[in-house]
Amino acid sequence: MIQGEQSEIKSSLQKIENLLLKNEETGILIFEFHKTLPVQFFICDADLFGNLVFTQSGNEAFVEAFQEKYAIDFSAECFADEQEIFEAAGIQSIPFYARNQEKIFEQDWEQIISTGDIKGIIHTHSTWSDGKNTIEEMARACKQKGFEYLVMSDHSVSSFYANGLTVDRIMKQQEEIDRLNQLLFPFKIFKSIECDILNNGDLDYDTQVLASFDLVIASVHQNLKMTEEKAMERLLAAIANPHTTILGHPTGRLLLSRKEYPINHQLIIDACKKHEVAIEINANPRRLDMDWQWIPYAMEQQVKLSINPDAHSISGMDDIRYGILCAQKGLLTPSQNVSSMNLQEFEHFVAKKKSIIR
Ligand SMILES: [Zn+2]
Ligand SMILES: [Zn+2]
The missing domain is CATH 3.20.20.140 (Metal-dependent hydrolases)
Structure with missing residues (x-):
């Protein structure tokens, strides 16, 4: 990702009322909405969007255990869509709420x-x-x-x-x-x-x-x-x-x-x-x-x-x-x-x- 893109995104976000920039790192813009709600924007190339959604939606223990169990390396493989990750693993998609522990659950989420x-x-x-x-x-x-x-x-x-x-x-x-x-x-x-x-x-x-x-x-x-x-x-x-x-x-x-x-x-x-x-x-x-x-x-x-x-x-x-x-x-x-x-x-x-x- 090019640094120029980040500053472009940043300046357009700064035009939003009550959204105040608090901090930034490469690829991350940290804002506060109405002086209370922290809001983070992650920036990535389109072909890595799936990787980003996946790694940010589960805690570290979950993401690590998932990589190990299904032999998927997020630093080497590109997924534009998160669904592709579950397809590569050969399992049903895991809802966001279940991505908070080391244990990987495979079950009928309809239940x-x-x-x-x-x-x-x-x-x-x-x-x-x-x-x-x-x-x-x-x-x-x-x-x-x-x-x-x-x-x-x-x-x-x-x-x-x-x-x-x-x-x-x-x-x-x-x-x-x-x-x-x-x-x-x-x-x-x-x-x-x-x-x-x-x-x-x-x-x-x-x-x-x-x-x-x-x-x-x-x-x-x-x-x-x-x-x-x-x-x-x-x-x-x-x-x-x-x-x-x-x-x-x-x-x-x-x-x-x-x-x-x-x-x-x-x-x-x-x-x-x-x-x-x-x-x-x-x-x-x-x-x-x-x-x-x-x-x-x-x-x-x-x-x-x-x-x-x-x-x-x-x-x-x-x-x-x-x-x-x-x-x-x-x-x-x-x-x-x-x-x-x-x-x-x-x-x-x-x-x-x-x-x-x-
Ligand atoms: Zn009561
Ligand atoms: Zn009570």
């Missing part, structure tokens, strides 16, 4: 979860706690988006700052859900709660109240500064509680603002297997918790995962797409994801867990 595989919206909040929409608004929107069911899981009583539900209000909310279910049939709203895991690992209500829910999502919201020992004590107690159906956002992290409390993921996943508890993949883009890197181990242990939007409004339901992107990186299949169950399968899933309690 990996995608947006159309979500059948129900699990983990939502309404105006009964800190949500922006009523249960009816949430349910109608959910139905209209083509989902078969909604799991309404407002905050529990200890989350007083989020208007958590007292026992009295739970009973009233459940009456409202019964009424709406008659109205919206065959769409179904499930009675749930995002139940605080208290400091000692107990759930936030007595067993009688917990038994009134179709399912319970157990999450930590308070006293988040913990040692691993303390965090594990709380989480393991909550997982062992027979009322817990799903473990909500397991590490409590808020990306770019709050570090996760330390946990031993492997032991948490093992405990979830033992007690038949599913683990949430919280799809809120600030959480993305559990981290995708633990999905393969959970799948190996046959622990169910659940991509949930933790929606506090109608538009919040659309966050599910971020959870899908994470789940794809972990190569999750719909058969291992709770929110991919249709209504009948989901009813069976929650009934099975409740049968353990009796």
